[in-house]
Amino acid sequence: MAGFITRLKTSTQQFFGRVTDKFKKIAVSVKRWHERYKERRRKAKTIRETRRSTPEYKPEVVDTEIKTQLADKLNQINEGHVVEHIRALPLEDRKEFFEETIVPLVASTMNADIKAIEWFDCNTSCAIGQYCDTDQSIWLNIEYLSENDEYLLRHMVNTVIHECKHALQNDAARGRNTHGYSQELIVAWYRNINDYITPEEDLEAYVKQPIEWDARCFAESVFPTDIND
Numbered sequence: 050m051a052g053f054i055t056r057l058k059t060s061t062q063q064f065f066g067r068v069t070d071k072f073k074k075i076a077v078s079v080k081r082w083h084e085r086y087k088e089r090r091r092k093a094k095t096i097r098e099t100r101r102s103t104p105e106y107k108p109e110v111v112d113t114e115i116k117t118q119l120a121d122k123l124n125q126i127n128e129g130h131v132v133e134h135i136r137a138l139p140l141e142d143r144k145e146f147f148e149e150t151i152v153p154l155v156a157s158t159m160n161a162d163i164k165a166i167e168w169f170d171c172n173t174s175c176a177i178g179q180y181c182d183t184d185q186s187i188w189l190n191i192e193y194l195s196e197n198d199e200y201l202l203r204h205m206v207n208t209v210i211h212e213c214k215h216a217l218q219n220d221a222a223r224g225r226n227t228h229g230y231s232q233e234l235i236v237a238w239y240r241n242i243n244d245y246i247t248p249e250e251d252l253e254a255y256v257k258q259p260i261e262w263d264a265r266c267f268a269e270s271v272f273p274t275d276i277n278d
């Protein structure tokens with residue numbers, strides 16, 4: 050009888066041990082699910098609010114200064130006809146022109162610390178360009194550069210300015226260099242970089258979020274994509 054009771058106690062303990070483990074695992078996965086759910090709701094709220102917003106572009110003193118200098122320098126290329134200059138070159142020379150003239154000229158005038166220029170094609174992404182802060186590189190889409198369309202070629206130059214603006218935003222938000230931007234703007238950039246909305250998540254909110262709106266408006270102010278504007 051004593052042996053039976055001991056066995057019963059042991060098996061009961063084993064049972065509760067296993068059940069408790071199982072409940073603990075369930076509790077952990079419910080908690081994780083709840084955290085993911087809360088994060089999705091929070092992100093959805095940010096996207097909704099950004100989509101509804103009417104962003105304004107308020108260039109700061111540093112923007113106005115860079116804009117004037119950069120527009121002047123770009124205007125000196127081929128007597129103000131930079132796109133015609135690009136169009137006259139074969140693709141390999143266009144690449145070289147971007148790597149050795151356009152990107153260094155834009156980056157140095159903007160004081161953007163660009164450490165590398167990389168190329169990708171539409172198999173990777175249909176974007177025209179991208180800035181990667183991990184290695185402070187600029188990525189440009191080679192397929193658009195091979196086109197002869199004026200709008201697309203203007204867009205390539207405009208994109209270099211846009212991506213260099215992302216470099217300045219990241220410098221300021223990550224405490225590397227304020228570049229003279231106001232604390233208010235840096236805080237907005239910092240928040241946005243840590244809560245970035247991708248075009249896949251929502252295209253309208255992507256365009257309207259602070260760092261994209263700022264980069265877009267700044268690049269357009271220096272080198273408009275639509276010359277008929």
Ligand SMILES: [Zn+2]
Pocket residue numbers: 211215260261264
């Ligand atoms: Zn951008």
